[in-house]
Amino acid sequence: MARAAAAHEKSPNLALLSIGQVLARLTAEFPDLTPSKLRFLEERQLISPSRTESGYRKFSPDDVERLRLVLTMQRDNYLPLKVIKSYLDDLDAGRQPELPGGASVAGPSILSSERRLGRDELVRAAGVSPQLLADAVSASLITASDVYGDDALKVLTALGELKRSGIEPRHLRSFRAAAERELGLIESALIPVARRKDASSRAKASELAREIAGQLEIVRGSLIRGALSRLDP
Structure with a gap:
């Protein structure tokens, strides 16, 4: 966090964003993001926006990328904030930490928004048959939808690997x-x-x-x- 604060001090002319502007940039990617959640993340020392003389929070581009990293790790890896904070502390110290479970994240710059896949695109990306997706939906392992995200892709890919070992979606009800x-x-x-x-x-x-x-x-x-x-x- 000290590094983020130092960045504010060294670059006072950076275009800083208000909470409303940050929400406008990120809510499409993270629909549950609210002003109260931003303040909560600041209380937990995961982000450290600067303040105006009137006390209003202002976010630099680095703050926004750090926030995107935190939210992505929560959404995609289901990590508690204390684990994320430890990971960020390691990044700030110049280390290259590995997330629990072996998922590696190099930093905010590599993050992108979640993919949105149609049914046929999901099946192709997972390398499985349409029937396996139908079986997964029938077994309540994947929720039927017109559009699927990365989580559904991970589950369907895993189900494809399990099927090769003789484990069908019906076995996992x-x-x-x-x-x-x-x-x-x-x-x-x-x-x-x-x-x-x-x-x-x-x-x-x-x-x-x-x-x-x-x-x-x-x-x-x-x-x-x-x-x-x-x-x-």
Whole structure:
């Protein structure tokens, strides 16, 4: 964050953006972005916009790219903010960190908006048959839509690999039920925060949901790795 602040000081003539202008640039890519979420991310020290003498926040181009990186990591990797902050701290220190799970992100400059794929485009990009997509939708592993994003592409590609090992989408129907049970756990944990209707509480509830989901993923992964270890000769 100190580096971002230094950039503001060294380049006072940069075209700085207001919160409204930042939202105008990013909401098409991140529809859930709001002024309260921007303020929440600043409270968590993930972004550090400069301030005018009147106290209004002003964002430099570097601030916007850093914000885009944070939001992309949340959306695509489902990472809690404390993990993202640690990653950004490493980047600021000149290191090249690796995200949990081995997903590497070199920096804000390589980020692009999520792809929007039609049904035929999705099938071609995943290298699978239209029937596999139909089976995935039938098993509630992918939601039927006219347009699909990167997450659907990742799932369909994985299903293609699983099919080569004899695992069909119908074998994975229980995954949807398990996800619904986990969602119930998360919703129960959020009740104390969700009762408060202010914008700040809504932003905190959203972040808490991601953190809980991340912890559940750690437990699930550990159980699977433990089970796999019993298969070793």
